[in-house]
Amino acid sequence: MATQICHQIQSIFSLPLPNNLSPPLDILTTELTALSSSPCGRVFVYGVGREGLMMKALCMRLFHLGLSAHVVGDMTTPPIAPGDLLLASAGPGDFSTVNAICRVAKNAGARVALITAKPDAESEARRCADEVVFVPAQTMADREEERRAGEVRLPMGSLYEGALFVLFEMVVIKLAEVLRQHPAEMRVRHTNLE
Secondary structure, X not given: OHHHHHHHHHHHOOOOOOOOOOOHHHHHHHHHHHHHOOOOOOEEEEOOHHHHHHHHHHHHHHXXXXXXXXXXXXXXXXXXXXXXXXXXXXXXXXXXXXXXXXXXXXXXXXXXXXXXXXXXXXXXXXXXXOEEEXXXXXXXXXXXXXXXXXXXXXXXXXXXXXXXXXXXHHHHHHHHHHOOOOHHHHHHOXXXXX
């Protein structure tokens, strides 16, 4: 079962992308590398439900890499401003909260990168996006495919969320190389209050 699930997630990264979209790993690495070279640039992350949990996991690792990283909604999240980057996930393409947060970030002068499985969705978040990060995976909003005997299919939006986890781990590996951050340096930034 684990092999089948991993194969489903792996297959997401071998699907062809539309001509107008770059690979998700390239977009995220480029955006975060540019941000890291800014003396006061910060990254903010947002997503709902399990997508939001993947965004929080990314935020944790970005912090471990030495970036000023914040989860939208936390009590210690500062105001977003020009020079900042919002990474927002809307797997199905349209969530009212994601739309509102992207609008506020854009109006404040920040860059917005929208991570989604529906890059052509008509939404305010899409209109606000400076970059669209296309992760072509099944989300909770997609109709479940008919299951064949013996086939394991991840339920609801798990394929999109699993793909986010893998994508974000690849981003962290690439950024660690670019920022010349070794595991020991990252570990120093890990909390000791556990």
